[in-house]
Amino acid sequence: AQSVAQPEDQVNVAEGNPLTVKCTYSVSGNPYLFWYVQYPNRGLQFLLKYITGDNLVKGSYGFEAEFNKSQTSFHLKKPSALVSDSALYFCAVRDRIFGSARQLTFGSGTQLTVLP
């Protein structure tokens, strides 16, 4: 079975500071990894994904994430946070081999608050 852990329910960071939202995963085979963001009263929006290749993945709105196979992590990062980045962030995984049904396994979400 595959699983995702987001150990922090809430992350607070000052505007202009770097931010990190943590994610670790567990799958039987090799993973596809994703980050989604949910702004208030909106649906989940795709931020970025790791399929293969470079471990550092760049996505929308200046976000990036680093795939670390040895630590089974896929932390989301941004060098300089904006107040508008405040939202709920979800990490998700799909097993590359056994995920033929294409369903994603999501984490429980991390509420990011960027303080002005």
Add this chain to the structure above:
Amino acid sequence: EAGVTQFPSHSVIEKGQTVTLRCDPISGHDNLYWYRRVMGKEIKFLLHFVKESKQDESGMPNNRFLAERTGGTYSTLKVQPAELEDSGVYFCASSYISGSNEKLFFGSGTQLSVL
């Protein structure tokens, strides 16, 4: 281009009543998924349609939940009778490409409260 739309945005019902949630995917998207987030926990997969066929319904919690996608366009998710533990946010998502390049487009969800 219109996105994935879900109706209603909020629903408050009493235990034992019936509720029907609707999802209109992006036009042309064959894949339609239902997910649920309960009590601030993980977003969990419920089921997957390819056109009008149920491809995978392994996430459906029990037989009180019935999903349909007649004609392969919009989908409904009926809960009958609703129980307290069914409260949560129900998300719908659609896509038109499968495999590693599949990109899901999500609706804004239906907040269901069962009292």
